[in-house]
Every structure is written in C-alpha cells, then in structure tokens.
Amino acid sequence: xxxxxxxxxxxxxxxxxxxxxxxxxxxxxxxxxxxxxxxxxxxxxxxxxxxxxxxxxxxxxxxxxxxxxxxxxxxxxxxxxxxxxxxxxxxxxxxxxxxxxxxxxxxxxxxxxxxxxxxxxxxxxxxxxxxxxxxxxxxxxxxxxxxxxxxxxxxxxxxxxxxxxxxxxxxxxxxxxxxxxxxxxxxxxxxxxxxxxxxxxxxxxxxxxxxxxxxxxxxxxxxxxxxxxxxxxxxxxxxxxxxxxxxxxxxxxxxxxxxxxxxxxxxxxxxxxxxxxxxxxxxxxxxxxxxxx
Amino acid sequence: xxxxxxxxxxxxxxxxxxxxxxxxxxxxxxxxxxxxxxxxxxxxxxxxxxxxxxxxxxxxxxxxxxxxxxxxxxxxxxxxxxxxxxxxxxxxxxxxxxxxxxxxxxxxxxxxxxxxxxxxxxxxxxxxxxxxxxxxxxxxxxxxxxxxxxxxxxxxxxxxxxxxxxxxxxxxxxxxxxxxxxxxxxxxxxxxxxxxxxxxxxxxxxxxxxxxxxxxxxxxxxxxxxxxxxxxxxxxxxxxxxxxxxxxxxxxxxxxxxxxxxxxxxxxxxxxxxxxxxxxxxxxxxxxxxxxxxxx
Numbered sequence: 001x002x003x004x005x006x007x008x009x010x011x012x013x014x015x016x017x018x019x020x021x022x023x024x025x026x027x028x029x030x031x032x033x034x035x036x037x038x039x040x041x042x043x044x045x046x047x048x049x050x051x052x053x054x055x056x057x058x059x060x061x062x063x064x065x066x067x068x069x070x071x072x073x074x075x076x077x078x079x080x081x082x083x084x085x086x087x088x089x090x091x092x093x094x095x096x097x098x099x100x101x102x103x104x105x106x107x108x109x110x111x112x113x114x115x116x117x118x119x120x121x122x123x124x125x126x127x128x129x130x131x132x133x134x135x136x137x138x139x140x141x142x143x144x145x146x147x148x149x150x151x152x153x154x155x156x157x158x159x160x161x162x163x164x165x166x167x168x169x170x171x172x173x174x175x176x177x178x179x180x181x182x183x184x185x186x187x188x189x190x191x192x193x194x195x196x197x198x199x200x201x202x203x204x205x206x207x208x209x210x211x212x213x214x215x216x217x218x219x220x221x222x223x224x225x226x227x228x229x230x231x232x233x234x235x236x237x238x239x240x241x242x243x244x245x246x247x248x249x250x251x252x253x254x255x256x257x258x259x260x261x262x263x264x265x266x267x268x269x270x271x272x273x274x275x276x277x278x279x280x281x282x283x284x285x286x287x288x289x290x291x292x293x
Numbered sequence: 294x295x296x297x298x299x300x301x302x303x304x305x306x307x308x309x310x311x312x313x314x315x316x317x318x319x320x321x322x323x324x325x326x327x328x329x330x331x332x333x334x335x336x337x338x339x340x341x342x343x344x345x346x347x348x349x350x351x352x353x354x355x356x357x358x359x360x361x362x363x364x365x366x367x368x369x370x371x372x373x374x375x376x377x378x379x380x381x382x383x384x385x386x387x388x389x390x391x392x393x394x395x396x397x398x399x400x401x402x403x404x405x406x407x408x409x410x411x412x413x414x415x416x417x418x419x420x421x422x423x424x425x426x427x428x429x430x431x432x433x434x435x436x437x438x439x440x441x442x443x444x445x446x447x448x449x450x451x452x453x454x455x456x457x458x459x460x461x462x463x464x465x466x467x468x469x470x471x472x473x474x475x476x477x478x479x480x481x482x483x484x485x486x487x488x489x490x491x492x493x494x495x496x497x498x499x500x501x502x503x504x505x506x507x508x509x510x511x512x513x514x515x516x517x518x519x520x521x522x523x524x525x526x527x528x529x530x531x532x533x534x535x536x537x538x539x540x541x542x543x544x545x546x547x548x549x550x551x552x553x554x555x556x557x558x559x560x561x562x563x564x565x566x567x568x569x570x571x572x573x574x575x576x577x578x579x580x581x582x583x584x585x586x587x588x589x
Contacts, residue, residue: 013493017386024383025401027461031416032404034427038419050425096311099304111312120572121319124522124544125564128551129322129329163318166311195303224409227526231552241411245530248415264415268408275407279400282407 032268039261046257061258062266065247071263074243077154081229081239082222084158089165089218090211096166097173098199102185112174118167127231130160134232152235160232161222169214176210177203216282220271240267330562335555348562358563360538361546364452368524368542369574371456373516376463377509383464384471385497389483399472402465410462410523414530417458421445445532448539455540458527459520467512474508475501503584510582514575521571543567 038046039061041054066072100112134156138148150156180203188198204211226241233242247263250256275282330348334341352358383402387395405413420427421444432440444454478501486496502509525544528534534541534549541549544567551560 014390017390017392021383021386021392021398024379024464025398028401028404028465031420031427032408034419035412035416046425050419050427050430092310092314095307099307103300103304105301105304111308115311115315118315118319121323122518122522124525124548125326125568126319126322128548128557128560129325130318131552132557133322133325159314160318163314166315167319170311195300199307220407224407224411226409226411226530227548241409244409244411244415248411248418248530251418260415261419264412268412271407271409272404275404279403282403 035261035264035268038257039265041258041261043256043258058258061262064256065259065262065266069243069247069250069259069263070238071240071243071247071266074238074240075266077237078223078240081154081158081161082219084155085161085165085222086215086218088159088162089169090214092162093166093169093173093214094204094207094211095199097170098177098203100170101174101177102180102182102203115167115170119171121167123164123225124227127227130228131231152233152237154237157229157232157237157239160228161225164228165218165221169218172214173207173210176207180206213281216274216278219274223271224267326561326564326568329558330565332558334558335551341558344558348559349566351559352562352566357538357541358546361541361543364539364541365521365524365543367452368456368459369517369520371453372459372463372520372524373513375456375460376467376516377512379460379464380467381471381509384468384475385501387468388472388475389501399469402468404465405462406466408462410526411530413458413462414527417454417461418445418531421454446536448536451532451536451540455524455528455532458531459523462523462527463516463519467515470512471505471508474505478504506582506584510579513578513582517575517578518571521567543570 034050037054040057040059041061042056042058045052045055066075096115100108100115131151134150137150141148141150184202184206185198188202193201224241226239226245229239229242230245233239238246244260244263244267247260251260331343331345332341333344333347383398386392387399392398408416423429423441423443423446426444428444429441432438442450445451482500482504483496486500491499521543524542525548528540528542528545529548532540534545543563547560547563547567550556550563554560
C-alpha cells in the first residue's frame with residue numbers, strides 16, 4: 001500500500017518536472033521563432049491574429065531593412081568593428097597575459113591586481129567620459145587640421161572595445177598560462193630560443209583552447225554591444241544593434257513592423273548559428289571565467 | 294647582463310600596449326567619473342566650475358533620482374530572487390534527475406544569453422504589445438480577458454514587465470553556473486542520504502544547497518551588478534525610461550542626464566552614487582550570507 005503511493009508521487013513528480021522544463025523551453029523558443037516568422041510577414045498580417053502563420057515568404061522586409069534602414073551598411077560596419085576588435089584584443093592581450101602570469105619582475109604583482117581591478121569597471125559607467133575624452137581630442141585636432149577623427153571612427157571604436165575587454169580576457173588567459181609547467185620555457189631556453197620565439201612557437205599554440213573561448217565570448221560581446229556604439233558614433237558608421245535600435249524607435253512612431261523584425265533576424269542570426277555550432281564549448285568555457293556583462 | 298636586458302625588453306614590449314590602453318580607456322574614464330562629479334559642467338555653458346559636493350546635495354532632493362533608485366531596488370530584488378529560484382530548480386533537475394533530452398533543454402535555456410539586449414527589447418515589445426502582443430492574445434484565447442494589460446503602458450505594472458524580460462534573459466546563464474558546481478558534488482553523498490531515507494527535498498536542502506552555497510554567494514554579487522547594468526541597457530532600448538519615468542533606473546537616469554541633457558557633472562555624480570551603492574550592497578549581501586565553508 002505504502003509502496004504504490006510512493007510510486008504514484010514519483011510519477012507525479014516526474015510529470016511535474018517535464019511540465020516545468022517544457023514550459024520554460026516554450027517561453028524561450030516561441031518568442032524567438034515568432035520573430036523569425038514575423039520577419040517574412042506582410043504588413044497587413046500584423047493587424048490580425050499574432051499566432052497566424054505567414055501567408056507567404058515576404059522577403060521584401062529584408063530588402064527594405066537592408067536598403068531603406070541601411071542595415072546592409074550597418075552590417076558591414078559591425079563585421080569590420082567586431083573583426084578588428086578581436087584582432088586588437090588578441091594581439092594585445094595574449095602577450096600581456098603570458099608575461100603577467102609567468103614572469104616575476106618589479107611591479108608585476110601590482111600590475112596583476114591593477115588589471116584585475118578592471119573587472120569591476122563596467123562600460124555603462126564610463127561611456128560618457130570616453131565620449132567626452134574623444135570629443136576633446138577631436139576639437140584639439142579641429143583647431144590644428146580642421147577636422148576630428150576620433151568620434152564616428154570604426155577603428156577607434158574597435159580599439160576601445162578591445163580595451164574594455166582586456167581585464168576579463170587577460171584574467172581568463174592568465175588562469176590558463178599559470179597552470180603550465182615551467183619545463184617548456186627551460187627546454188626552449190636551452191635550445192637557444194629567445195623569449196619571443198618561446199612565446200610565439202611554444203606557449204601561444206598551447207593556449208589554443210583558451211584562445212577559442214576568448215574569441216567566442218568576445219565575439220558575442222562585441223557583436224551585441226550597443227551603448228558604446230551609440231555614444232561614440234553619433235554620426236555615421238553605426239553598428240547593427242544601433243541600427244536596430246533606430247528601427248525599434250521608428251516602429252513605435254510610425255507603423256512598419258516587417259523591416260523591424262527583419263532587422264532583429266539580421267542581428268541575431270549570426271550569433272544563433274555560432275551558438276548552435278559551438279554551444280558545448282561556450283557553456284563549458286563560461287564556468288572557467290564566469291563574469292557576467 | 295645581456296640576457297637580463299633582453300628579458301626586460303621582452304616584458305616591456307609585451308605588457309605596455311595592454312597597460313597603456315587599459316589605463317587610457319578604462320582607468321582614466323573611471324577617474325574622470327569621480328572628478329567630474331565635483332564640477333558643474335554642461336548645459337548651455339561650456340565652462341567648468343568646481344562646486345564640491347553640490348551635485349550630490351541636489352541629487353538628494355531630486356525626485357526623479359529617487360524614483361530611479363526605487364525602480365532599481367525593485368528590479369534588483371525581484372530579478373535576483375526569481376532568477377535564483379528558477380535557475381537552482383532547473384539546475385537541480387537537469388543534474389540530479391535522469392531527464393530525457395537534458396542536453397536539448399540546456400542548449401535552449403542558454404539561448405537568451407547570447408542575444409543582444411536590443412533584440413531582447415524587440416522580442417518583448419512584441420510579447421507585451423497591448424493589441425497584437427503574444428501575451429494578451431494568449432489571455433484572450435484562454436478567455437482570461439481580465440488579465441490583459443497594457444504591459445508597457447501602465448505605470449503600475451511596467452516595472453514588472455521589465456523584470457520579466459530580465460529574468461527571461463538571465464535564468465539560463467545562472468542555471469549553467471549552478472549546474473557546474475552541482476555536478477562536482479560526489480554522488481555517494483546522495484546515495485548515503487537515500488539509504489538513511491532522506492527524500493528529494495531533504496537531500497536538496499541538506500546536501501546540494503550547503504555545498505553550492507559559495508557559488509550562490511558569488512552569483513548574488515553578479516545579480517546586483519548585472520541587474521544594474523542590464524536594466525539600463527534594456528530600459529534604454531525598450532521603454533526609454535517611460536511612461537513618465539516609471540521604468541527609469543540608476544544608469545538610464547545617469548545616461549540621460551550626462552549624454553542626453555549634457556549636464557555632465559550631475560550625471561557623473563549619479564554614477565558615483567550608483568557605483569558606491571552597488572559595491573556597498575554587494576559587500577553587505579556577501580557579509581550576511583557568509584557561512585562556514587563545507588569541505589567535501
């Protein structure tokens with residue numbers, strides 16, 4: 001008697017678990033899938049039942065988003081800024097992380113905690129001071145050459161993205177370099193390899209798994225970032241999320257839903273594809289560095 | 294001697310770009326936040342005037358700031374508690390129960406975390422739309438018309454709508470975090486508890502919870518810092534602080550004062566208060582949740 005009751009509660013418990021799991025999965029899948037479907041709906045369809053499936057594949061929304069809302073141009077900007085940022089970040093952070101984690105020199109302890117303190121600085125606080133700093137440099141240049149170059153500049157934005165990602169990236173890479181035994185460097189030194197050779201041909205190749213995690217995380221970070229892009233690029237060269245922000249605002253005023261959802265698809269599709277390919281690495285890597293933006 | 298010199302050159306070449314950029318684009322702006330908060334600067338005059346703590350005194354009586362303060366506290370508390378409960382529950386289910394398709398659920402739950410906040414703002418604008426929104430139409434289908442709301446238009450509930458979007462965004466991330474620390478608890482603990490006749494809930498409260506306590510404490514700090522930041526990014530993209538300031542949060546008010554309104558000094562004073570507040574809150578929470586670490 002008692003046993004059968006135990007089995008019943010066990011089954012009920014199992015059902016309860018599956019119901020909650022499926023419920024959460026639905027609340028995530030439905031809105032995301034809905035955006036994809038909405039991006040191929042015609043404008044008239046938005047006034048009817050939101051659950052109706054698209055009547056046809058209306059790709060005009062994407063054409064409008066790319067052409068009229070300049071999302072094509074912004075896509076190019078985003079690709080340029082993200083690629084450059086990742087390049088800057090790796091070139092700057094890798095040697096720094098290697099030296100900071102494996103060399104002791106005067107001030108090395110201080111520099112390590114100095115960089116680590118950067119983990120507590122959030123971009124949202126410093127966006128406006130960075131803007132004012134660039135504005136000041138620009139007006140200095142204007143007096144000298146007649147035009148500024150720091151605001152609305154993709155390369156400068158990429159450099160700033162890379163700089164703001166330095167503390168986390170150096171922290172993550174250092175925590176890997178620290179674990180390597182010093183035999184590698186000793187062997188290389190005996191073979192007559194200089195410091196640069198040792199770093200480039202022995203230490204950096206070994207850090208490949210960590211480097212991939214760094215690239216994945218920072219790709220998502222740079223691709224999705226909008227507050228710095230919004231603040232530092234008030235004129236031309238907007239990035240995709242800022243372009244999408246404009247589409248959202250335009251949708252609130254006038255009513256043209258289609259291109260807005262097309263814009264959302266353009267922004268999230270690359271990240272979703274990347275995520276599906278590498279999801280295992282990403283969620284495992286997260287536990288290595290666990291810092292949330 | 295020569296060897297030493299080449300070592301020093303190597304060190305300097307490797308670290309100076311990082312140190313210079315970090316100082317220039319992170320440390321200097323942070324110092325500027327604190328320094329500028331002591332100046333009256335902006336508006337229509339381009340002059341800077343040292344005013345000491347005057348900006349902070351004005352802030353003390355600024356009802357808009359007080360509202361932003363209240364909204365932020367509501368969001369921090371709600372988002373932290375709801376996300377914590379959901380994330381721990383789902384983490385425990387996915388690690389301890391033999392669920393079919395557990396990998397599928399883990400992959401799906403993490404998706405919101407890879408989306409841009411602007412996309413999330415767009416998604417929730419669609420979900421919360423009063424006439425053609427997904428939420429209201431579900432209530433319509435279920436004949437629960439009384440639940441239909443102006444989710445983003447009603448001043449009394451819009452802050453909860455924002456909290457909903459933030460929780461949606463965060464659950465998967467924290468779940469994965471808790472899963473990794475739960476996975477490191479030895480199975481023998483649960484087997485022993487099973488033999489002693491402890492039920493699932495008892496096992497959870499006396500084994501799982503104490504053993505991941507330190508991890509939970511760390512995430513409490515994350516909740517505070519990331520809710521302050523993400524609520525700003527979401528609100529700026531989704532509601533613009535409206536209607537009538539009812540979703541204005543700490544940093545959105547700072548940003549609109551400093552960037553929109555060009556009252557830089559005043560905006561930075563808000564930044565200083567928020568910065569200090571978030572650290573103090575994180576410190577207090579971390580202190581009162583301190584327990585003896587259980588070794589296993």
